[in-house]
Amino acid sequence: MQPYSSPRSDTLPLTGCRVVECSSSVATAYAARLLAAMGAHVVMLEPPAGSPLRQAEPRLEGTEESALFAYLAVGKHSLVCDLSTEEGQALLSRELGQADILIEDIPVRGRTRHGLEPQSLSERFPSLVHVSVLPFGATGPKADWDGVELNLIHAGGEGYLLPNGLSQELFPDRPPLKIYGHFGAYQGGAMAAFCALSAWWAVPQRGGQYVDVSVQDAVLAVGAFALQRLGDGSLEHRTTRSFRYGGVFETLDGYVELLTLEDRQWLSLVQLLGNPEWAADEALRDPLERSRRGGDINAHIRAWMSMHHADDIVMRAQELGVPIAKYRTPNEVMTGEHERSRGLFAPAVLESGRQADILVAPFQFRRSPLPGGGSVPALNEMAREEMV
Secondary structure, X not given: OOOOOOOOHHHOOOOOOEEEEEOOOHHHHHHHHHHHHOOOEEEEEEOOOOOHHHHOOOEOOOOOOEHHHHHHHOOOEEEEOOOOOHHHHHHHHHHHHHOOEEEEOOOHHHOOOOOOOHHHHHXXXXXXXXXXXXXXXXXXXXXXXXXXXXXXXHHOOHHHHOOOOHHHHHOOOOOOOOOOOOHHHHHHHHHHHHHHHHHHHOHXXXXXXXXXXXXXHHHHHHOHHHHHHHHOOOOOOOOOOOOOXXXXXXXXXXXXXXXXXXXXXXXXXXXXXXXXXXXXXXXXXXXXXXXXXXXXXHHHHHHHHOOOOHHHHHHHHHHHOOOEEEOXXXXXXXXXXXXXXXXXXXXXXXXXXXXXXEEOOOOOOOOOOOOOOOEOOOOOHHHHHXXX
């Protein structure tokens, strides 16, 4: 397969869409980043000192630039806008007058003084899609609560369920864990981007809309199965939550994850394991019985996995239709044949002028593939360009 080629910018899905971003959180910046990746013209309105995300860890070696900010800001534009001043309010009005979508995370208590009160904006800009992205949403008893990633992972239920499976078996005394990085914020950002596009699509029929996004709700949605089981009377916990059989296994040179949900996948797994005698038990043809014997089945699978190399297991599993994937290092992901073929990474220019490969988006379009690339804007870069 040949790698995707970069399309013309005027063929991208969101070409012509203008977005204003007022953000200090990863969730809001990520929502706008997804829109920028699809071709939207995104203007970050930053305070005079710049977005706090410009100082976020980790830093890139040699430049001390924030790797997180580089990822979230590539392909966007920057304007300094002090919303506490008349000049800043005038600049905000100018940008919103040209915008299709506003994405912001100004706390509810600060909206009026920052000129971002939803009702007022709706009256002044009737076609504007206004998306609010807050830790617990803009309505309800927690609307004024602050929340960082650790709070939201636990408020959304995921912290209660981690670590589980193999991790719980290996480290039974570990306390609840936060998923590495910004898992909750990315979930909230993705939800905000979907909501923004849904509302924008409906503008010709009903005009602009105000959308209230809660990051906690987005994290809750990730654990939909746990919520469903709670409704059925089953309370999951990190010590009991695991695949009945399957999950994470250690191989000779790494880890793989196995998930078999269908009978055909079970039969293929038996083939992968070499048709062992224990799997010939007629009772194991029943999915419920397999679930009941999950611990015993996993013991057999674990013993077999420990004698084989991860890549060999995955290659054979692909041939047989067994859902198995390898846990790969960052370098393996960056250089992987699959990722190269899909064009998932593209060179971009950092603020320092250095070049780095950055993930284009967590998705691709075959008919209008996303080119990625672009640059990380310097603070107020857009104003400087306008002056030239």
